[in-house]
Amino acid sequence: MTIKSVAQAIPTYVMGIFKVPAALSEDLTKLVRDFWWGVEHGKRKAQWIGWPKLIRTKHEGGLGFRDMRIFNQALLARQAWRLLQFPKRLRARTLKAKYYPNDSLIDIVFTGNPSSTWTAISFGLELLERGIVWRVGDGKQIHIYLAR
Template structure:
């Protein structure tokens, strides 16, 4: 599961084994369903039992492989894969082809989840693209809500002066007030020149499979929570969640 994307049928079989253990029959008698399956899968901190969904767990394990390629670009494995699949670009911008190897398809599957959790820490700003990369402290997109329009600024470094401070005149000219407040809240230093790619779900910025799995669970539940809150009985659903 850590190197290959398992077929969905295999993941569903594993999930079915867990459900049968919890819900199944014994000596021809059907067991009582004490808890619904979503409640069994929910995190313990949210009142669930913390059982694993094998589809999402497989993706979280594969995201670790994509993280290694991002954080260790000088490794032999990363250099070989870059030469084969994205020689002129960056891994997070790669458009995957349909004839990729099974190993690369697994990395692609993990990368889809990884993109939702990575964020740039601003140093000199030379490697961070203003309109495409995730670098703002605002969740969940971590990107400017301002439309680029005719703005010719491309890199975050163009928004900093020689002392490493934000050029507030440029921010107010090209960005909406929420983006201005978000950008100006980022601390910068003239001594720090390297931009660092970090993992937002962890405070130390280092990727873990556990936090990736939690992120996958949250991403799956977010559309459901949004649609439920917009329903006519949404208020009751919100109070039930609380």
């Protein structure tokens, strides 16, 4: 087994549910990086290639290590996407009733002191919103008074 398949798989479940603090993401990355490069007596060994090159995909010439912060956001974007794609599921209906009863998930503004679940979804939604394509369709979902 490689370091990628073990060390980077361990936090996957937690990262798919919670927004991991930036410091923890950095610590996880540091653990993987130190294990990859090797550490003896608290001193890192020589790094023959920069970490930014190692986190590139294999197709781009890297080794495919994950940037943990970006990976966390991608997993949480998947949760937000599920809320949009499956609005009739219990989780989607529960969150809608609590956080956006009269709006669409895309149209809401995050305020107040939200739960850790809602904080995680809003972090993922930031990434999701960059790739969403808005289609007019029949025009029933157009709200001209909502300025972005």
